[in-house]
Amino acid sequence: MNGKENLEYKPGKLAAFFISIYEAFAFVMRFFKEVFRPPFHFREFIRQCYNVGYKSLALISITGFITGLVFTKQSRPSLSDFGATSWLPSLVSIAIIRALAPLVTALICAGKVGSSIGAELGSMKVTEQIDAMEVSAIDPYRYLVVTRVMATTFMLPLLMFYTGFVGMMGSFLDVHANEQTSFTSFFENALSSINFLDYWTSIVKALIYGFTIGIVGSYKGFNASNGTTGVGHAANSAVVTSMFLIFIEEIIIVQISNFIRMP
Amino acid sequence: MHVPNNISKEEKLISIKGLYKSFGTNHVLRGVDLEVYRRENVVVLGRSGTGKSVLIKIIAGLLKPDAGEVFVLGNDVQHLNAKELRELRLKLGFSFQSSALYDSMTVRENLEFPLVQNYRHLKRSQINEAVEQVLEGVGLSQTINQMPAELSGGQRKRIGIARTLILKPEIMLYDEPTAGLDPITSIDINNLINEVQQRYHTTSIIITHDLTCAKTTGDRVAMLLDGKFLRQGSFEEVFASDDERIKGFYDYNFIEQ
Numbered sequence: 001m002n003g004k005e006n007l008e009y010k011p012g013k014l015a016a017f018f019i020s021i022y023e024a025f026a027f028v029m030r031f032f033k034e035v036f037r038p039p040f041h042f043r044e045f046i047r048q049c050y051n052v053g054y055k056s057l058a059l060i061s062i063t064g065f066i067t068g069l070v071f072t073k074q075s076r077p078s079l080s081d082f083g084a085t086s087w088l089p090s091l092v093s094i095a096i097i098r099a100l101a102p103l104v105t106a107l108i109c110a111g112k113v114g115s116s117i118g119a120e121l122g123s124m125k126v127t128e129q130i131d132a133m134e135v136s137a138i139d140p141y142r143y144l145v146v147t148r149v150m151a152t153t154f155m156l157p158l159l160m161f162y163t164g165f166v167g168m169m170g171s172f173l174d175v176h177a178n179e180q181t182s183f184t185s186f187f188e189n190a191l192s193s194i195n196f197l198d199y200w201t202s203i204v205k206a207l208i209y210g211f212t213i214g215i216v217g218s219y220k221g222f223n224a225s226n227g228t229t230g231v232g233h234a235a236n237s238a239v240v241t242s243m244f245l246i247f248i249e250e251i252i253i254v255q256i257s258n259f260i261r262m263p
Numbered sequence: 264m265h266v267p268n269n270i271s272k273e274e275k276l277i278s279i280k281g282l283y284k285s286f287g288t289n290h291v292l293r294g295v296d297l298e299v300y301r302r303e304n305v306v307v308l309g310r311s312g313t314g315k316s317v318l319i320k321i322i323a324g325l326l327k328p329d330a331g332e333v334f335v336l337g338n339d340v341q342h343l344n345a346k347e348l349r350e351l352r353l354k355l356g357f358s359f360q361s362s363a364l365y366d367s368m369t370v371r372e373n374l375e376f377p378l379v380q381n382y383r384h385l386k387r388s389q390i391n392e393a394v395e396q397v398l399e400g401v402g403l404s405q406t407i408n409q410m411p412a413e414l415s416g417g418q419r420k421r422i423g424i425a426r427t428l429i430l431k432p433e434i435m436l437y438d439e440p441t442a443g444l445d446p447i448t449s450i451d452i453n454n455l456i457n458e459v460q461q462r463y464h465t466t467s468i469i470i471t472h473d474l475t476c477a478k479t480t481g482d483r484v485a486m487l488l489d490g491k492f493l494r495q496g497s498f499e500e501v502f503a504s505d506d507e508r509i510k511g512f513y514d515y516n517f518i519e520q
Binding site: 039123124127128129131132134135136137138139143 | 352426
């Protein structure tokens with residue numbers, strides 16, 4: 001045994017856990033360091049925005065529409081008992097704008113975009129494409145991670161507003177079919193119960209969820225190993241971790257916004 | 264056929280001293296020393312899993328050694344900051360075993376990517392010219408608009424080499440250039456390595472376990488075994504050894520072929 005070999009350090013399970021937490025933290029912090037430093041890969045950012053936005057649009061349209069429609073249908077009997085079906089537009093708009101639109105958009109994007117980022121970067125990692133970028137004097141973090149995280153953070157609020165609109169349209173369809181409410185009357189009623197704070201809370205939520213989806217997908221992909229099995233694991237783990245973090249963030253943001261809302 | 268190069272023994276481009284690297288309990292490199300001179304092609308021979316690829320990944324700064332010194336073009340690779348490492352990497356070409364072509368890009372995009380990202384002031388006409396020139400150099404002009412998935416193994420290797428050549432490197436690092444290729448294609452790749460050396464005046468380290476590749480491309484052969492260089496010299500000098508392990512390696516290759 002050589003003296004040099006005795007220097008080897010093998011961390012225990014607990015130490016390995018804290019090391020992995022530190023590595024994840026360092027990965028996140030690096031984003032804030034790199035995002036303001038040139039060169040900016042604007043073309044790649046636009047390409048990623050297209051991937052995140054346009055390619056999620058069909059799924060988000062269907063899910064958002066059904067969410068609005070079903071929520072209205074499920075709420076009607078309860079309100080009907082009190083003769084309060086005229087409150088449906090307000091109820092639905094509060095539920096959709098405050099909670100459902102950001103959450104549904106985030107969960108769909110975590111599944112579709114998060115897994116796609118995890119799998120793409122994971123496959124680039126195991127086939128040495130990330131190493132190839134590095135030896136070509138290109139910073140793969142800046143080119144691959146910063147652009148993707150920026151794209152998810154930028155696109156989530158836009159997608160959220162779209163989900164909200166489609167969800168409200170689903171709700172309107174049901175309300176119109178049952179109460180013959182006009183489009184103008186429905187939206188006047190619905191939007192009157194939404195205030196400035198509701199919009200801002202939702203935008204902040206979407207920004208945070210977007211960042212979470214991008215950074216988790218990138219982190220899992222960047223740290224993929226063990227060939228194709230590792231790619232599958234990275235994609236799966238990106239979705240599960242993103243969803244878990246999104247729910248935790250939802251709880252925290254709701255608590256903060258309720259605190260601000262209190263008179 | 265390999266033409267002996269005009270090697271300047273005065274100018275060391277790569278100098279490695281006492282290099283150690285372990286992965287867990289697997290002690291891959293155990294005190295490696297190597298010097299590579301300008302315009303020299305050094306072949307590192309050894310069985311799979313002996314740390315040959317680890318060695319060139321350390322040279323390129325992709326892996327950090329546990330101990331030892333690595334100087335490339337006079338730079339201590341371990342102590343370079345990000346900017347210095349980037350500048351050094353512009354002078355290094357790395358041909359990966361898997362070719363590592365970017366799947367989502369065409370051949371043209373693969374080739375122009377390092378150029379566009381590193382030299383943003385270049386005009387489109389200059390980029391196109393460089394791409395066409397380097398592609399012609401590896402004899403694959405017709406593949407310019409194809410995707411990597413549409414290429415054969417040999418073509419992928421050639422495009423991988425072309426992608427590194429577009430930055431006009433001083434040092435080329437080849438990781439198993441003939442692995443997974445048929446004997447005819449392997450000969451083509453060996454010839455290409457020699458052509459690159461002649462045309463671009465590069466200094467190269469070629470990692471392989473293929474004796475034909477070693478004999479065809481190497482000015483010097485270094486035999487890596489148990490984490491150390493067992494023997495260095497010309498191909499004939501290395502395999503003139505009475506060491507059973509070297510004889511065994513030669514016989515295995517002979518039987519395999």
